[in-house]
Amino acid sequence: MAELALPAHDVARVRFAVSPLWQLTTSYRLLASGAADPVHRRWLDQVRPRAAAAGLDRCWLAELLPPGAGYVPDFLNPAPATPAPTLDEELAALTATPAERIRADLDHLRHHQGRTGPRARALHADPPAHLPRLVREIAAYWETALAPYWPRIRALLDADVFHRAGQAARHGTGHLLNSLHPQVTWDDAGLHLERRARTLARHATGGGLLLVPSAFKGPGLSTRIAPPDPPQLAYRARGTGDLWQPRTTPATDALAAVLGRARTLLLAELDTPATTTELAHRTGLSPAHVSQNLTALRAAGFATAHRTGRTVLYARTAVAETLLAQTPPAQTPPAQTPPAPGR
Template identity: 80%
Template structure:
């Protein structure tokens, strides 16, 4: 059991963040593991073929995020500056990581794995030259595996934060910390982490505490201790088991009167991202008709499009999700 001293000033600095990079690192490791995960089965079935076709199952991320190692290089999960950083902001923070920090993390990864692959060695030798390759691959993985699903994932994470913030407001920070995760407990002076042997000296951990909900973590707790940043605790978000469940079809007559029946039908069908040909097959519309209406929906901010190899996947935006919820 590890203990992190937790004086009053740190209690006052407890905060949450929805981090795209935490979703990327945990999602990539799950995808690379080959595990037939019950919760994420449908997501994995769609994502694994795309990322493999793009070579992302054997690139920089595959070396730095091996599923057989418990350690993730700390520089890949920078401390979010605010409650909801964008992927671009987090990639910029990674790009600004000092070379000595990257080398120290890679040394730690090599210790955990008993060796280092060729890309990890190249990054260790020349971080400035090699880091841009890693960042471009991270962007590519995001585009293929996470961007089409981000409104749904982000809604899950924000719901978790809302629930826990309300819990703290009603019952206090002690209830928040003692119900966060089975491995976490707080006794009023210290935060205790079960099944963690490494001590957490307050002076070596930075001030405050950053709580990061994730969609792709297993049941365990992940920590990031990289002073002067606050310690990060990443945990599985509430409701993750229902993340990919089909949503109740909305009553769409009123919405169709505004958007038209074809566009409303396409929004309903985009409960999971799909290509133009797939949408044409499902709806019976011609591919040209689907394409024309998707263009209109995209220009209005209801749909985003993401290239996956030679296929373009279309996905609902948060605006569309809000409109459909209102129509239910």
């Protein structure tokens, strides 16, 4: 069991972050594993063929995030500077990684794997020359596998942070840490991490502690120790088992009166991202009618478009999710005026 000292000033600096790159690295490992994960089956069935068609299953990420290797190069998960950084902000931090840091991480990866592939070796030899290509590929994977689903994933992660922040407010940080994950316990001596053999010396880590919920984490706990950054603990977010369940849309009738039947039908069908052709097949609308209405929905902020190779996927936004989830209030019948006496 590993231990990490958490003096009072570090306990006071415990914070959460919703990190796009943590979702990216954990989701790619799951995708590359070939596993038929029952929790993420709907997502895997949709994304695997698209990722393969785009060549994302045999690329830089395939060498840096191979299935089975426990270690993920630390430079791929830079410490989030804010509670909810954008992908562009995290990619800027990744791009700014010093060459010696990248080489050290790749040496560590080779130690775990026994060997590395030609792309990883090229990156090791000349990080400034090859890092931009890796960043472009990360952006392509994001657009294919995560961007169309991000409103749903982000809502899950935000809900986890909200719940745990409430725990800390009601019961204190100690209770929060003790309820975070079965492998984590906390007492006056510090933080204890089961199934991790190496002790985490306080002087060998940055200050504070960063807690990162993930939609794609397995049951285990992931750590990132890369001074001078604070230690990161990534864990599976609450409610992940229901992430891909179909969403009910009780407000469609009321919404159709405002948006029109076709646009409301398309929003309801975008419970999972789809192409214009798929939406036309599902709804019975003509492809031209679908395209016209999707343009209007995008202009209103209810839908987004994501290009993956030659395909464009449409997805509904968080605003649309909120609208569709609202149940209209029951109508109260008008009060009856009592008849006048004698009538």
